Amino acid sequence: MPGPFALFKWQAVLRDWQVFAEGFGMTILVSVLALVLALVLGILFGMMGTAQTKPLRYLNRIYVEFIQNTPLVIQIFFLYNGLPYLGVMLPVFWVGMLGIGVYHGAYVAEVVRAGILSTPKGQFEAAYAQGFSYWGAMRYVILPQAKRMAYPPLTNLAVNLIKNTSVMAMVAGGELMYHADSWASSNLYYGPAYIITGLLYIAICLPLATYAKYLERRLEVSS
Amino acid sequence: MKKLVMLVLSLIMGLSLVFAAGCGSDPAPAASSAGGDAPDIKAVKDRGVLKIGVKVDVPKFGFKDPNTGKVDGMEIDLARALAKKILGDESKIEVQPVTAKTRGPLLDNGEVDFVIATFTITDERKQSYNFSDPYFEDGVALMVKKDAGITDLAGLNGKKIGVAQSATSKQALLDEIKKQNLKIDILEFGTYPEIKTALDSGRIDCFSVDGAILAGYLDDTTVILPARYSPQLYGVAAKKGNEGLTKVANDTIADMKSSGELDKILTKWGLK
Numbered sequence: 001m002p003g004p005f006a007l008f009k010w011q012a013v014l015r016d017w018q019v020f021a022e023g024f025g026m027t028i029l030v031s032v033l034a035l036v037l038a039l040v041l042g043i044l045f046g047m048m049g050t051a052q053t054k055p056l057r058y059l060n061r062i063y064v065e066f067i068q069n070t071p072l073v074i075q076i077f078f079l080y081n082g083l084p085y086l087g088v089m090l091p092v093f094w095v096g097m098l099g100i101g102v103y104h105g106a107y108v109a110e111v112v113r114a115g116i117l118s119t120p121k122g123q124f125e126a127a128y129a130q131g132f133s134y135w136g137a138m139r140y141v142i143l144p145q146a147k148r149m150a151y152p153p154l155t156n157l158a159v160n161l162i163k164n165t166s167v168m169a170m171v172a173g174g175e176l177m178y179h180a181d182s183w184a185s186s187n188l189y190y191g192p193a194y195i196i197t198g199l200l201y202i203a204i205c206l207p208l209a210t211y212a213k214y215l216e217r218r219l220e221v222s223s
Numbered sequence: 224m225k226k227l228v229m230l231v232l233s234l235i236m237g238l239s240l241v242f243a244a245g246c247g248s249d250p251a252p253a254a255s256s257a258g259g260d261a262p263d264i265k266a267v268k269d270r271g272v273l274k275i276g277v278k279v280d281v282p283k284f285g286f287k288d289p290n291t292g293k294v295d296g297m298e299i300d301l302a303r304a305l306a307k308k309i310l311g312d313e314s315k316i317e318v319q320p321v322t323a324k325t326r327g328p329l330l331d332n333g334e335v336d337f338v339i340a341t342f343t344i345t346d347e348r349k350q351s352y353n354f355s356d357p358y359f360e361d362g363v364a365l366m367v368k369k370d371a372g373i374t375d376l377a378g379l380n381g382k383k384i385g386v387a388q389s390a391t392s393k394q395a396l397l398d399e400i401k402k403q404n405l406k407i408d409i410l411e412f413g414t415y416p417e418i419k420t421a422l423d424s425g426r427i428d429c430f431s432v433d434g435a436i437l438a439g440y441l442d443d444t445t446v447i448l449p450a451r452y453s454p455q456l457y458g459v460a461a462k463k464g465n466e467g468l469t470k471v472a473n474d475t476i477a478d479m480k481s482s483g484e485l486d487k488i489l490t491k492w493g494l495k
Contacts, residue, residue: 002350002351002463003331004327004328004331006351008350009351080421080424080426081420081421081423081424081426082424084424084425084426085424089425089426169413170412170413170417171412171421171426172385172410172411172412172421178411181324181388181411181413182388182411184324185323185324185327185388186347186388186391186393186394187347187348187351188327188347188348188351188352189351190324190327190328
């Protein structure tokens with residue numbers, strides 16, 4: 001009796017490997033670009049969160065709270081189906097990259113803010129005493145120290161970001177999950193399709209997660 | 224650590240056993256023993272209710288009325304006829320919403336006895352599920368926005384068509400596109416309302432699925448083009464091995480065809 005995992009279904013997956021490879025490539029590309037965007041936004045807004053000027057801190061709170069308290073699915077859906085009504089038709093690749101990048105940027109901002117706050121206040125005072133401006137002290141004294149604290153949680157965020165690219169499947173994004181859904185729902189060989197897809201996600205996420213563990217351990221030793 | 228490794232190893236071995244069992248391709252046991260009911264029919268009778276997977280987002284076939292919360296349509300009527308045939312009471316049905324993505328797994332794990340959900344019969348799918356004789360035939364159609372001024376497939380050259388995640392309409396379109404030597408992008412979405420939303424927002428230029436399903440999404444701003452491509456046959460699906468259920472489905476559909484009952488239901492839902 002051919003169950004969901006019958007041999008001929010596995011053979012079909014292997015025969016159509018290009019479908020999965022194409023999606024996998026897209027997932028990696030979106031992940032890398034979204035990660036860069038998330039880091040840039042996160043560092044910028046993270047520093048704003050610890051700034052002395054109130055408007056900057058407010059800006060940080062608005063961004064972080066708004067993004068963290070709405071589901072990614074709705075944000076993506078808005079970018080895809082909402083913006084066209086305002087005359088902005090972003091290609092689906094941009095929808096994915098911007099949506100996922102901006103979403104994770106908020107989380108990165110919180111990690112960066114925590115990293116800065118965990119740096120002893122004396123470091124700031126010492127930097128000021130040496131004639132550094134606020135941004136100068138940030139750039140050369142505080143951030144290099146905050147970086148060490150922030151690395152392990154940032155790596156975990158990167159893992160989450162990769163997994164979250166799968167929301168693009170909802171808007172025909174052409175990444176791994178979309179191709180898996182499309183392939184599996186046409187021939188209904190869903191068993192092997194989703195196992196292979198899961199394994200491909202593990203293949204990129206597990207090394208990153210292991211790297212995070214390693215960084216954490218190193219942090220414990222050095223502090 | 225050692226324990227963990229052992230645990231993982233035994234898990235893998237256990238799983239591979241399950242897979243191996245699934246891989247075996249021995250023929251299904253003869254379903255109906257002489258005299259008594261086939262085991263799959265008996266299971267339904269013992270339970271006293273027929274579990275059916277239906278669509279809830281396809282007007283006229285299986286649609287959940289947002290006001291009453293009731294699921295109704297041509298395919299639900301067919302489910303009632305099946306319940307009457309097996310259990311002698313047409314109200315003994317339990318409907319469960321399915322999508323293109325869930326209908327296969329729900330059959331495999333026994334959550335539903337039948338899937339009656341605009342399920343097109345294909346050779347590839349017949350390898351995984353039992354299909355009854357068709358109860359409905361329809362062709363793939365195209366819906367476009369009125370103000371786009373598109374009148375045929377060629378008018379969609381260089382544009383985008385949205386289809387549901389089920390290859391039958393996609394394949395039909397790809398064949399036709401190739402024949403006419405056009406260049407059209409085909410995007411797949413999970414559910415029909417998602418495709419309609421994408422058409423409304425201008426993400427896609429055309430919503431394509433079987434004509435009768437499409438008719439349920441027609442509104443003032445859209446128009447369905449007259450062309451129909453590659454006829455799609457809908458069948459009642461059951462799990463492989465449940466030959467008894469498939470036989471009942473075939474008998475019921477044959478009876479309904481000869482008695483004119485099927486035509487009556489189709490007319491009732493405006494599908495004829």
